[in-house]
Amino acid sequence: MSAVSASSPVATARLEWCAENIGDREFLRWTANGESTSYADMYDVASRWAGLLRSRGVARGDRVLIMLHNCLDFLGAHFGAQFLGAVPVPVNTELRGETLRHPLTLFAPAAVVVGADLAETLAQAASEATCDFAVLEVGAGASSELDGLLRAAEPVAPLELTASDPSLIMSTSGTTGPSKGTVWNYGTLNLWANLYRDHLGRDETDRIYCCTPLFHANSLCTSVMAALNAGGSAVIAERFSVSGFWSDIADNGATSTPLIGAMIEMLLRTETPQMAADRARSSIRCILGACPPATHLEVERSWGITPVSAYGLTDFGSITHTSPGDGAPAGTVGKVVSAYEVRLIDADGADVPDGVAGELIARPRDPATIPDGYFRMPEATLESRKDLWFHTGDLLKRDAEGWFYFAGRVKDSMRRRGENVSAYDVETAILGSGQVAEVAAYPLPSSEGDDEIAVAVVVNPGTELDRAELIEAAARELPYFAVPRYVRVVDRLPKTPTQKVQKAPLRDAGITTDMWDRVAAGVEVTRNRDRVSAR
Structure with a gap:
């Protein structure tokens, strides 16, 4: 050496x-x-x-x-x-x-x-x-x-x-x-x-x-x-094991852990007396995981720990943080770290005032502290860095004291079970079933903190859609967490005058009465090779 x-x-x-x-x-x-x-x-x-x-x-x-x-x-x-x-x-x-x-x-x-x-x-x-x-x-x-x-x-x-x-x-x-x-x-x-x-x-x-x-x-x-x-x-x-989480923490003397928001929700909802006893004998002092204000306060009340939050992207870096003992309000993702400059902008690129949601854009103070771009995708790299700022595609708000709060997404992506899900991949898998002519994949709110994945489909003429078969075909091509939960059949997808699909109306409609829910139908998707089963 x-x-x-x-x-x-x-x-x-x-x-x-x-x-x-x-x-x-x-x-x-x-x-x-x-x-x-x-x-x-x-x-x-x-x-x-x-x-x-x-x-x-x-x-x-x-x-x-x-x-x-x-x-x-x-x-x-x-x-x-x-x-x-x-x-x-x-x-x-x-x-x-x-x-x-x-x-x-x-x-x-x-x-x-x-x-x-x-x-x-x-x-x-x-x-x-x-x-x-x-x-x-x-x-x-x-x-x-x-x-x-x-x-x-x-x-x-x-x-x-x-x-x-x-x-x-x-x-x-x-x-x-x-x-x-x-x-x-x-x-x-x-x-x-x-x-x-x-x-x-x-x-x-x-x-x-x-x-x-x-x-x-x-x-x-x-x-x-x-x-x-x-x-x-x-x-x-x-x-990750819900039942074994706190015993692992205690048995191994762990002092901190990064979690995904949905994990925190699961641990709170399912805590047993044994899990509480394991937590009490642990040395944990810090949990990293962005969560809604109500969840944040429940963690403080139930566990005696103030969660630490952050906002970052694989595409760019970790942009905001809270720290233990900094007095961060519940629900914030923190203040901007010193390595970056940020702005919040509207659809026209103008800065928005405090309290108003805008797209977060950022740039580094040192060029060697952000990724080099997307591998063999120069156009996508340039598109993400318009005007020499990286465009996150996420909406955030800033309060008068400089704390930032996540407010939604501009870009067409979803997050399920802590995993980023490409709408394109979901749509490609659904189209590959041969049953539908058009499809739009979009997120709906989940009780677990991430998204539920829904698809709106236009069925091929003369085809009688079998929704369970559609899900089974998609599951052969997708990770288990990316398989849609909801299927909605529509006569036509909402589109712009230039025929680009508009997903906002679909998202805004939420869970509609004409939606098929695979969970309610008893169709389960697992990690196993035989991935789809009916209860």
Whole structure:
């Protein structure tokens, strides 16, 4: 190893410094098996993954697509790719069909690291993708073979990289097209991690509990990278469990956790005496998760913790924050962090006054602290950065004291179960059923804090629509969380004079009496291979 700085903005250099200077300190703890990974161990695993990837032809600038559930090999492949100057591309493990073929074609990876349970799904999607790549299978019967390959791999030290080099590509939902890949440079990754370290007061004594998938910025950046930059540790769960959440927190000595608003609602609504007892014996002092004012106040009353909120986008960065003890009002997403300038504008681009909702636009004070744009989508990159400002597509309000409040969306995207959902992907899947001529996917309010997904469809002439079959066809092409709940049959979709679909009237109509509700009809969609069933 070479001498590196503890303050380097490059994650691989930071990991190298930690391995040299605090190598025996716990970096990761895995709730599935109770094992710990030290900084030195993580460096060794990453260097061997780098050697294995290099032996499969991966070089600087190549993409390595990672399709794994939460496990050590996820981070081994992630850091290993970065050691080579390659770019990891973590993708949702629920992708299938066209939603998986698209990233395979767009990112043209040199290698794909995939879980054994997902290998068949990958093979089916890859059969129609226009790219070739090496496949490294993790888990089940592949474990012993992979372990042997890693042991035999020649360790590779990290290349010297800069803040402007690409660090990873994070997927973000599409609006008028398929999902995009946001290219994060190391400066962006470092700023995001430092914001969540500093605003939450995290240090080397903290353990950050992470129960969301590592392919999310919420886990990979807010948890693992923040722990790395603090010299602390992250506790990694396989997935979120309502019943096991507080026992995990208590048993592992976690002090903070980032959650999605819907998770907080579930924990409040379903708390049992045992969960309350586990919470009482925990060391938790900080929960990060934006939630409505009533939920915020209920968390304070019931748990004795003031939730910390933030507003950010994978496409740009984390723009606003609250901090523990800052007196933030309930429901706010915080004040603007010092790294950015922001404005709230109306449809004509004019600034709106305090108390009036406007689209949030932002720009960095240092250009190396925002993503480089969308991978191989220059037009979309330029469109998002009109007038040298990044246009978030989200509506916010600002009060007289500078606190910001989320007020809705301008852009055509949805969020379900903490996942961004592309309306385009939903519409493509519905059209692929062959039963409908036109479709519009749009969000409706959910009692869980995110969106419920609805589709309005114009049925093909002479076709008698089977709504359950329509959902089953869509489920074959979509992640489980993106499958619509509501189906509404209409004679025609509302359109502009230029024949562009207008979704606002559909959203404004809400849940109508002519809507079919798959939940009420007993049609369930699960994560399993046999995804759709009727109760």
